[in-house]
Amino acid sequence: MNELRHGSPVVEKTAHLLGAIAEAKHGVSLSDLVEQLGVARSTVYRILNSLAAHGLVARINGGATYKLGPRFIELARRISPGADRATMAEAAHPIMQSAADRIRESFKLSAPEGDEMLTILATQSPAEYAISVRVGSRSPKHVGASGKLALAHSSDEAIAEYCAKGLPARTAHTITDPDVLMDELRRIRDDGYAEDNLESSQGLRAIAAPVFDAAGALVAAVSVPFIGDATPDRKRTIRKEVTEVADSLTQLLGGTMQKSK
Template sequence: MNELKHGSPVVEKTAHLLEAVADAKTGISLADLVDRLGVPRSTVYRILNSLAAHGLVARVNGGASYELGPKFIELARRISPGADKAMLVEAAKPILTAAADRILESFKLATPEGGEMMTIFAAPSPGDYSIFIKVGGRSRKHVGAAGKLALAYSDYSEIEAYCAAGLEAKTPYTITNPDALKEALVEIRRNGYAEDNQESNLGLRAFSAPVFDSESRLVASISVPFIGEATPDRARAIKREVLDSAAMLTRAINGVHPISK
């Protein structure tokens, strides 16, 4: 580890440590930090304790590995609007991971990006078989449950403008008629959730529920995609977990559901 000639050795070590923590996507242990940085264990330990006290690092699920702490998200929000997504992901991680463990299905968190939905987090199923969800993946809003949900909570003028741009088909089941889509959106808002019936991919179905901010604006959707027909009991269980998870995340970010106002 090279240190800046006229810099502070402690600050240099701290900066390199933070870079190592940030590079470790699933957390990094004290021993691994010592090996990677070539710094005495006692020094790394003291730096970690100081950073943790300021919220700049945190233990992963209270364990022995470290990840960047919540203070970084707070600081990032002051310079980048995109940091709101990071805060949303951090709040969603424990909620969606626990839900995935309960029902052995993969969960997806997506946010509106213009006329598209972008996946910003996925909690994979711990079961033997799991649908792979690509973080960073995008899809048009009229294609699938998450996007239709975002449209359903949009202003009428936004819906009109979206439909006017054209509704291309992804599968034979994609809704491509503007009037049919608008009817579906009314039903979605009435129900408080959306379904994908092979509209995005053949054989794939999904339930999706909305996440709202403090001004009752939809900021994200939580979805569970699954393959094939589910039994009525299984479908109800998936839908319940999706709705409950979305409600929990809304509360976690101090959001307010429109019907609660």
């Protein structure tokens, strides 16, 4: 590890350490950092402790593996919305992948953009046959679980403006009546989650939960799409995992979690 000639050795070591953590997609251990950086174990340990105290790094699930911490999301938000989303997606990836592996379903993270929802991250189920989600795909907000969540947490004026533009159908089950949609949005606010019941694509269902920032605004939605009907127990399992992932991201953003029902 080369250090800047007229720089601070500690800052140089910290910068290289943060870079190594950022490049590790699934986190990195203390031992791995020591080996990569060629720095004394005690030095790396002290730097990690200081960074963790400031929220710049965090242990994954409280274990011995480190990732970038929630403070980076806060700092990224001050740069640009694009950087904010990229950082949120990076923070969400290990959480979503762990949940996908646990219940063998694909997970999706979507963010509101105008009248649409934009898919910014997808994690694949380990099952042999699983739904593949395309990052960058878009859908109208009244179509699907994530979009309805975004509308449900919008102002009445914003909802009325959206409905005034028309509610085109994707399938025979898409909600196209503004009054019916308003009833659905009220239910979603009460329940804390949303469902897609064959509304976006024939045969496809989904359950979604909201992600809130420190200002209480919905900034994303976590969802699990699945084909066909699911048993009540299976739906409860999916809803629990989706809600827990969304709550974890809300915590990273310094937001307030909703009570699950």
